[in-house]
Amino acid sequence: MKQAIAARTDIGMGTGKLAAQVAHASLKAYENAGPDAQREWKAGGQKKVVLKVKSENDLFELAEQARREGLPHAVIRDAGHTQLDPGTVTALAVGPARDNLVDRVTGDLSLF
């Protein structure tokens, strides 16, 4: 079981901003998962990988794939109080789900 979180590389987020967006995405996708997936993932140490996605367009395509695969996922838009314009899409989390299912969606992205 794992969760993959893809953060955009094309909007110049600072380290702390990026970490906060990844955490938002992680929690929101986690809450969209069923209780069995939640439990299994936590029992295995809640494995997370943070990946790079290069554009809003790519991010939405991955979100659409996650939807088609029936995987828990969440797209995050920034409130825009700092650094970014309000509503900027920043991150996508996919899972927790089985590794091979998550990889179907995010397997081509590189590690952050």
Next chain:
Amino acid sequence: MKQAIAARTDIGMGTGKLAAQVAHASLKAYENAGPDAQREWKAGGQKKVVLKVKSENDLFELAEQARREGLPHAVIRDAGHTQLDPGTVTALAVGPARDNLVDRVTGDLSLF
């Protein structure tokens, strides 16, 4: 309502590593919070701030303060599969709780 997550600056975590540790801490402290705090925080957009802490020692002192204040919190140790030695303490999350209570613990740290 907010949650503050302090990540260590003295162990050379890369951006993706740091984001994953912050997300672990965030989720774990969230699960240690009561249902009212969880609900209220999410209704307000799950505000998160990511802060710098300069040593393991400082991190443990803040965790101890959070404990004394009765605030939900979580200390994260890395499994050490990559980059860090197994068991390295990486991050502390405090809250969700009222802003002024969180600030009692983490108010002196600077933004990441």
